[in-house]
Amino acid sequence: MAIGDPIIAFDSLESTNKTAAELLGLSKVQHGAVIMAREQTSGRGQRGRSWTSVAGDDLMISIVLRPDRLRADVQFELSKIAALAVSEVVGALVGGAVRIKWPNDILVGRNKICGILIKNELIGELVMTSILGIGINVNSTEYPEDLVATSLRNETGRTMDLQIVLADLCRSLDNWYSRWEGGGDLSMAFAERLWMRGRWAQFLLDDHPTLARPVDVDRHGRLIIEQEGGEVAAYGLDRLRFAPR
The missing domain is CATH 3.30.930.10 (Bira Bifunctional Protein; Domain 2)
Incomplete structure (x- = not known):
């Protein structure tokens, strides 16, 4: 249908x-x-x-x-x-x-x-x-x-x-x-179409302010980010969210 x-x-x-x-x-x-x-x-x-x-x-x-x-x-x-x-x-x-x-x-x-x-x-x-x-x-x-x-x-x-x-x-x-x-x-x-992809943005990672840039979204729906030090990792909503504007 x-x-x-x-x-x-x-x-x-x-x-x-x-x-x-x-x-x-x-x-x-x-x-x-x-x-x-x-x-x-x-x-x-x-x-x-x-x-x-x-x-x-x-x-x-x-x-x-x-x-x-x-x-x-x-x-x-x-x-x-x-x-x-x-x-x-x-x-x-x-x-x-x-x-x-x-x-x-x-x-x-x-x-x-x-x-x-x-x-x-x-x-x-x-x-x-x-x-x-x-x-x-x-x-x-x-x-x-x-x-x-x-x-x-x-x-x-x-x-x-x-x-x-x-x-x-x-x-x-x-x-x-x-x-x-x-x-x-x-x-x-x-x-x-991913907002802020490749651009630096403020996040809260485990409730700590974190500067990172979105890279992609993995197959499980987690956002892949690159932090200032070059570390790249994927996080779910339980740990990561955009900081309030």
């Missing part, structure tokens, strides 16, 4: 990811189904952060995937698919440089325009089902002071049709997923 078939729309939900998980538990959704809400009252991003949005302004969806024999140790492939699809769609609309901030934010310049949150169900060493939660700032224009963000409307000066953005996103997701499913390697495309 193609991604985006069917689209299940709601006026208001606590969380599209939560509803997708509930429907999965009832075996009522197929691969490629999209759960969409005009309003999300308890959306969550990475590290449990709340996801702020005005009803009807932004695109808030969750996509159900049933990958075929995806090993748990390389489940970051699904993050790559989501990030590449969003960056492709946003880049085409804003006509500017769009980057993927590890692990799963999409930036225009230095401003966040999209957050991605993925929940996988594992059985043994395999990913049986996955829920890709994607929130794109489309028509919102104001954000909390502590959030460095932007939207498609802010970047283009135009109000966007959410249904058109959704259709473009579903097509792109389906294309990237099919490429991966067919054995295509997404690593180079992801690395080319």
Whole structure:
């Protein structure tokens, strides 16, 4: 089934990811189904952060995937698919440089325009089902002071049709997923879009301020960085994160 078939729309939900998980538990959704809400009252991003949005302004969806024999140790492939699809769609609309901030934010310049949150169900060493939660700032224009963000409307000066953005996103997701499913390697495309790649940035490594530059992301989803002394190593979110701006 193609991604985006069917689209299940709601006026208001606590969380599209939560509803997708509930429907999965009832075996009522197929691969490629999209759960969409005009309003999300308890959306969550990475590290449990709340996801702020005005009803009807932004695109808030969750996509159900049933990958075929995806090993748990390389489940970051699904993050790559989501990030590449969003960056492709946003880049085409804003006509500017769009980057993927590890692990799963999409930036225009230095401003966040999209957050991605993925929940996988594992059985043994395999990913049986996955829920890709994607929130794109489309028509919102104001954000909390502590959030460095932007939207498609802010970047283009135009109000966007959410249904058109959704259709473009579903097509792109389906294309990237099919490429991966067919054995295509997404690593180079992801690395080319990696924010701050090859440039010095401030990190917190084991909660200690660290100057390093991103090199790549390994097959397990860990960020490979080079520190000032030349040491190159890969770290996961449990040890490494970008320092707050």
